[in-house]
Amino acid sequence: MDEKYKFIDFLGLRFNVANCISALVAALLVFILVYALSRKITMRPGKAQNVLEWMIDFTNGIVKSAFPGDTGRRFNLYAFVLFLFIFVSNQLGLMFEIKVGGFTYLKSATSNPYVTMAFALTSLLLAHFYSVKKFGLGNYLKNFSRPVALLTPVNLLEEFTNFLTLSLRLYGNIFAGEVLLALIGSVAKSFGLISFVVALPFEMIWQGFSVFIGAIQAYVFTTLSMVYISRKMTKE
Numbered sequence: 687m688d689e690k691y692k693f694i695d696f697l698g699l700r701f702n703v704a705n706c707i708s709a710l711v712a713a714l715l716v717f718i719l720v721y722a723l724s725r726k727i728t729m730r731p732g733k734a735q736n737v738l739e740w741m742i743d744f745t746n747g748i749v750k751s752a753f754p755g756d757t758g759r760r761f762n763l764y765a766f767v768l769f770l771f772i773f774v775s776n777q778l779g780l781m782f783e784i785k786v787g788g789f790t791y792l793k794s795a796t797s798n799p800y801v802t803m804a805f806a807l808t809s810l811l812l813a814h815f816y817s818v819k820k821f822g823l824g825n826y827l828k829n830f831s832r833p834v835a836l837l838t839p840v841n842l843l844e845e846f847t848n849f850l851t852l853s854l855r856l857y858g859n860i861f862a863g864e865v866l867l868a869l870i871g872s873v874a875k876s877f878g879l880i881s882f883v884v885a886l887p888f889e890m891i892w893q894g895f896s897v898f899i900g901a902i903q904a905y906v907f908t909t910l911s912m913v914y915i916s917r918k919m920t921k922e
């Protein structure tokens with residue numbers, strides 16, 4: 687899938703305009719959704735409040751499954767925001783893809799590896815920060831040599847592989863879905879009405895499957911983030 691992007695240089699850093707716009711749009715959609723569902727919070731919840739409470743219970747369940755007891759309650763909000771933001775970002779490119787002058791300006795932010803790496807890095811930095819906060823720097827460093835010092839290189843390598851697998855799994859699934867949708871769309875336009883009629887059911891089926899994959903990947907990313915944080919806050 688051949689795409690062109692605009693870049694902006696600021697303070698020696700280069701920013702992809704499509705990534706910035708797509709992430710901002712996803713964040714705005716999440717804000718609007720949560721705001722709309724939480725406008726009328728009462729003791730007798732209506733449909734909107736029930737939906738919001740279901741989403742909160744769902745992400746709280748992810749946290750509770752990763753942490754023993756109530757030790758993970760501080761991460762409930764992080765898991766809630768992380769799941770919603772990634773879910774909306776995954777679906778954005780399926781509904782909208784804006785190109786102007788041959789340049790892409792709006793798509794799924796998670797179809798870019800730099801964005802998913804930023805998500806993964808945030809989760810892993812939180813894991814290490816709270817590990818140092820709980821055990822102190824000395825015991826935090828000793829945890830890399832557990833259960834035996836011989837495994838220290840393996841434990842260090844695991845930190846790098848966790849970062850790669852967490853980020854690239856999300857990127858690969860979303861990017862592949864968009865590529866296949868673009869290919870089906872190009873086939874639909876290739877031979878006029880006949881190819882359009884033939885390709886239309888495949889486009890609809892894959893669109894629905896991509897929505898499912900986007901939801902699953904948001905769940906997997908949030909779950910693994912909580913698991914990694916939990917592991918860093920417990921001794922082997």
